[in-house]
Amino acid sequence: MSEGLAKKIARRIRAEGPLTVAAYMAMALHDREAGYYARRELIGAFGDFTTAPEISQIFGELIGLWCAELWDRIGRPDPLILTELGPGRGMLMSDLLRVTDALPGLRRTLRVFLVEASPALRAEQQQRLCQAHPEWLTRVEEIPEGPMLLVANEFLDALPIRQFVRGPDGWSERMVGVDPENRLIFMDGPANPGASLLVPEELRCQGLGAIAEICPAALALASTLGARFARQPGAALFIDYGYFPTIPGPTLRAVQRHRPVSVLAAPGTADLSAHVDFAGFAEAARAAGADVRGPVSQGRFLTALGARLRLAALSAQAAPAQRQELESGLRRLLDPDEMGHVFKAMALISPGLPSPAGFDRNVDKSEPAGNDHP
Numbered sequence: 001m002s003e004g005l006a007k008k009i010a011r012r013i014r015a016e017g018p019l020t021v022a023a024y025m026a027m028a029l030h031d032r033e034a035g036y037y038a039r040r041e042l043i044g045a046f047g048d049f050t051t052a053p054e055i056s057q058i059f060g061e062l063i064g065l066w067c068a069e070l071w072d073r074i075g076r077p078d079p080l081i082l083t084e085l086g087p088g089r090g091m092l093m094s095d096l097l098r099v100t101d102a103l104p105g106l107r108r109t110l111r112v113f114l115v116e117a118s119p120a121l122r123a124e125q126q127q128r129l130c131q132a133h134p135e136w137l138t139r140v141e142e143i144p145e146g147p148m149l150l151v152a153n154e155f156l157d158a159l160p161i162r163q164f165v166r167g168p169d170g171w172s173e174r175m176v177g178v179d180p181e182n183r184l185i186f187m188d189g190p191a192n193p194g195a196s197l198l199v200p201e202e203l204r205c206q207g208l209g210a211i212a213e214i215c216p217a218a219l220a221l222a223s224t225l226g227a228r229f230a231r232q233p234g235a236a237l238f239i240d241y242g243y244f245p246t247i248p249g250p251t252l253r254a255v256q257r258h259r260p261v262s263v264l265a266a267p268g269t270a271d272l273s274a275h276v277d278f279a280g281f282a283e284a285a286r287a288a289g290a291d292v293r294g295p296v297s298q299g300r301f302l303t304a305l306g307a308r309l310r311l312a313a314l315s316a317q318a319a320p321a322q323r324q325e326l327e328s329g330l331r332r333l334l335d336p337d338e339m340g341h342v343f344k345a346m347a348l349i350s351p352g353l354p355s356p357a358g359f360d361r362n363v364d365k366s367e368p369a370g371n372d373h374p
């Protein structure tokens with residue numbers, strides 16, 4: 001399968017010329033027959049990578065509480081649109097909805113939308129979430145108008161990025177080409193002023209060899225949601241690994257069976273992702289009219305939402321082995337040396353809304369800069 005996709009990409013490059021890194025990522029991840037997201041068993045211990053909702057039910061439950069509190073703050077609208085972007089195996093939404101079951105007033109108002117590109121994952125979501133009667137969409141722009149809460153965990157990191165390299169004559173775009181043996185290789189395009197305009201302003205003065213990354217799809221999403229929250233009430237919670245403020249890359253990486261592999265060697269067989277530039281994302285949302293809170297580290301965010309209290313409540317009813325699993329799962333999410341620091345939470349909210357739970361201060365300056373790579 002992978003050889004087929006590598007050949008297909010090489011054929012396209014020979015016909016059209018080198019591809020941007022974003023065009024390469026889009027094919028490697030989303031090619032209908034052989035793209036990574038056409039595969040099964042991507043997520044979890046037996047897949048290629050694992051995520052917070054797969055590690056602990058507490059993650060989705062706390063996000064359920066976060067939503068319940070916001071629903072109350074925005075005046076208990078009925079109906080309330082609840083959207084998840086990139087729901088994976090549906091674990092987060094399933095844990096979130098279990099919490100809302102305890103609040104019938106909220107539960108019956110929910111209209112659930114799932115924005116998901118992968119047919120295989122849609123099938124899994126259907127099985128896990130059928131009782132909520134979700135509706136599937138391919139784009140955020142398709143979500144109907146109305147008050148909305150949106151959640152997304154590890155969605156932004158899966159969106160295609162472009163890379164720019166600082167050469168002796170200025171910035172040029174990094175491209176994917178083919179070598180004489182038809183292998184996919186990275187190559188630098190010609191230096192041009194257009195490229196340097198796309199490089200985030202904070203990085204333009206970087207020295208020779210520096211790499212800057214931008215994620216046009218994330219910026220467009222921030223803009224769409226920013227404009228939406230400016231015209232109607234709502235909030236979006238993004239949790240992802242990334243940096244704040246903007247720093248040079250490269251952060252693009254490929255993961256297969258929980259191990260790093262080559263980005264270009266076997267497209268379609270490995271997950272590709274890049275760190276989220278939370279500063280750029282926030283700026284785009286603000287420019288479109290939303291207020292932004294965070295980022296705060298995942299550890300701090302989940303702790304503020306009551307992670308330890310929830311652990312204590314679950315542990316009190318658990319058998320010893322289960323208790324240990326609950327404790328080690330939560331430790332993994334909170335520990336700054338594991339997922340607690342590099343993963344961050346950011347909220348986009350309608351202007352004038354008070355800060356949602358977990359975001360008590362606007363930008364938390366007491367936290368160390370989040371620029372380490374996992």
Ligand SMILES: C[S@@+](CC[C@H](N)C(=O)[O-])C[C@H]1O[C@@H](n2cnc3c(N)ncnc32)[C@H](O)[C@@H]1O
Nearest residue numbers: 037051086087088115116117118121153154158
């Ligand atoms: C890294 S997984 C995270 C899954 C889940 N949120 C979790 O935490 O387990 C990325 C998710 O985003 C979906 N996805 C990636 N790119 C997408 C796109 N352009 N449009 C819609 N869904 C996308 C993937 O199929 C997958 O469900």
